[in-house]
Amino acid sequence: MSDxxxxxxxxxxxxxxxxxxxxxxxxxVEVFQSTVPNEALxxxxxxxxxxxxxxxxxxxxxxxEFLTRIREINDDPVRILLTGYADTQAAIDAxxxxxxxxxxxxxxxxxxxxxxxxxxxxxxxxxxxxxxVKKVYESAWVQRSAFGGLM
Amino acid sequence: MENCSHSNVPQIDPSDHGVxxxxxxxxxxxxxRIFNFQKKIDLLTRVALREKTARLASEKILEAKSRNLYExxxxxxNQFNELQETQLKLAQTEKMASIGHLAAGVAHEINNxxxxxxxxxxxxxxxxxxxxxxxxxxxxxxxxxxxDDKTRLRKLVKDFETQKLAEEFDYVCQDxxxxxxxxxxxxxxxxxxxxxxKGFTRLDGTNDFQPADLNECIETTIKxxxxxxxxxxxxxxxxxxxxxxxxxxxxxxxxxxxxxLLNAFYAVDESGEIFVSTSIxxxxxxxxxxxxxxxxxxxxxxxxxxxxxxxxxxxSGTGLGLSVSYxxxxxxxxxxxxxxEVGKGTTFTLVLPIRQLxxx
Numbered sequence: 001m002s003d004x005x006x007x008x009x010x011x012x013x014x015x016x017x018x019x020x021x022x023x024x025x026x027x028x029v030e031v032f033q034s035t036v037p038n039e040a041l042x043x044x045x046x047x048x049x050x051x052x053x054x055x056x057x058x059x060x061x062x063x064x065e066f067l068t069r070i071r072e073i074n075d076d077p078v079r080i081l082l083t084g085y086a087d088t089q090a091a092i093d094a095x096x097x098x099x100x101x102x103x104x105x106x107x108x109x110x111x112x113x114x115x116x117x118x119x120x121x122x123x124x125x126x127x128x129x130x131x132x133v134k135k136v137y138e139s140a141w142v143q144r145s146a147f148g149g150l151m
Numbered sequence: 152m153e154n155c156s157h158s159n160v161p162q163i164d165p166s167d168h169g170v171x172x173x174x175x176x177x178x179x180x181x182x183x184r185i186f187n188f189q190k191k192i193d194l195l196t197r198v199a200l201r202e203k204t205a206r207l208a209s210e211k212i213l214e215a216k217s218r219n220l221y222e223x224x225x226x227x228x229n230q231f232n233e234l235q236e237t238q239l240k241l242a243q244t245e246k247m248a249s250i251g252h253l254a255a256g257v258a259h260e261i262n263n264x265x266x267x268x269x270x271x272x273x274x275x276x277x278x279x280x281x282x283x284x285x286x287x288x289x290x291x292x293x294x295x296x297x298x299d300d301k302t303r304l305r306k307l308v309k310d311f312e313t314q315k316l317a318e319e320f321d322y323v324c325q326d327x328x329x330x331x332x333x334x335x336x337x338x339x340x341x342x343x344x345x346x347x348x349k350g351f352t353r354l355d356g357t358n359d360f361q362p363a364d365l366n367e368c369i370e371t372t373i374k375x376x377x378x379x380x381x382x383x384x385x386x387x388x389x390x391x392x393x394x395x396x397x398x399x400x401x402x403x404x405x406x407x408x409x410x411x412l413l414n415a416f417y418a419v420d421e422s423g424e425i426f427v428s429t430s431i432x433x434x435x436x437x438x439x440x441x442x443x444x445x446x447x448x449x450x451x452x453x454x455x456x457x458x459x460x461x462x463x464x465x466x467s468g469t470g471l472g473l474s475v476s477y478x479x480x481x482x483x484x485x486x487x488x489x490x491x492e493v494g495k496g497t498t499f500t501l502v503l504p505i506r507q508l509x510x511x
Binding site: 013015016018019020022023025057084087106107108109110113 | 259
């Protein structure tokens with residue numbers, strides 16, 4: 001189970017979490033959900049997530065703020081903002097600031113959600129591989145320089 | 152010029168008067184007296200003339216001043232009218248802005264339930280196929296059992312296993328019920344929002360005023376309150392026996408009473424009590440809803456009648472209850488008063504005129 005991609009869903013409306021969880025079952029991923037952003041931050045720190053999806057308008061914390069905090073803790077997971085009718089501007093700002101990778105608007109289309117989440121997982125994978133390659137390359141470089149120094 | 156040096160007389164050149172200056176001493180007194188008289192008359196005439204000129208000048212100035220004053224006044228009046236017009240326009244703009252605000256809020260509120268209902272319905276549609284397969288399989292199985300066709304049975308069971316149909320059916324069985332009941336919740340929620348919003352429109356006979364018994368309105372509305380609330384909390388009724396019928400739209404007044412009751416139930420914990428009473432005050436009736444609940448903090452009390460203001464968790468309150476009530480009561484030329492103390496409780500007083508005399 002642990003090799004499945006983990007997705008964190010945050011929305012203050014439980015029925016939205018349930019519907020999304022049901023939908024994401026198609027992707028063979030492990031879904032974690034929370035209606036409270038602060039609780040979600042705790043969940044976030046105890047697992048390695050590939051994708052985080054958050055609602056924008058929540059009473060205790062705005063989605064953009066939540067995703068910015070997520071980014072400060074760990075930049076790797078791909079962040080998606082779920083917005084209602086009146087907060088398109090917030091989504092645009094968040095994308096421009098780089099704190100959000102994609103945004104989904106309510107009401108959503110299931111196919112679009114699946115597509116965007118699948119894309120996000122691919123993005124996460126690609127980033128991870130890029131980082132690994134970089135690491136391998138860097139360590140190789142360190143080894144070579146060390147060897148070269150020896151020579 | 153010594154003749155002219157009379158102490159009381161200002162210096163005037165006598166030559167323009169054509170009066171001889173050198174006179175006989177005998178005649179001098181009378182001549183001089185005449186002359187002096189003449190001079191005095193002249194002088195008085197001149198003084199009078201000067202006074203007249205001065206008066207004319209000051210009158211002119213006064214006239215100019217009063218014209219200025221009149222013009223300034225006129226200008227002020229115009230500005231006042233303009234200001235009044237601007238104020239009217241502003242009020243209209245504010246009304247439009249609040250309608251816009253309302254529309255955006257409604258769209259946002261409705262998009263949440265629409266979001267998950269839509270998603271669930273799409274998933275339900277995808278379940279139609281597996282359900283059909285299950286039905287067909289059952290029919291085939293029954294046919295195979297009835298005809299005792301062992302080969303067919305074996306094939307069907309094998310298909311069932313290889314196609315992992317059990318897994319798919321389990322998934323459908325589990326999700327089907329949940330998706331349907333959550334969708335129903337969502338639709339109820341949309342209906343609730345729309346119902347509350349009707350208070351803002353005049354589409355459903357807002358001006359249908361009929362005499363109604365406020366006590367009866369309260370008693371019937373209490374019956375509509377959720378049962379668990381009625382069971383949980385003690386509610387005391389003290390209804391005035393001879394309350395006159397009031398001219399109102401009883402459907403709307405019921406809505407206001409329901410809102411006030413639900414708020415009271417929401418505000419109290421299990422040991423809380425609710426007191427409802429009615430009374431006559433002059434040409435008006437009062438209905439008082441007092442609870443011993445948690446009260447309203449002073450910093451939010453001014454917001455409680457604002458549309459979409461709610462202290463309930465998201466999803467359980469529309470935040471429209473009191474603002475709709477306020478609109479309804481205002482439309483009835485009445486008012487809603489609120490007194491609250493944190494930790495002690497809140498009293499809402501519904502004030503309604505007995506007769507709608509000032510209604511257009």
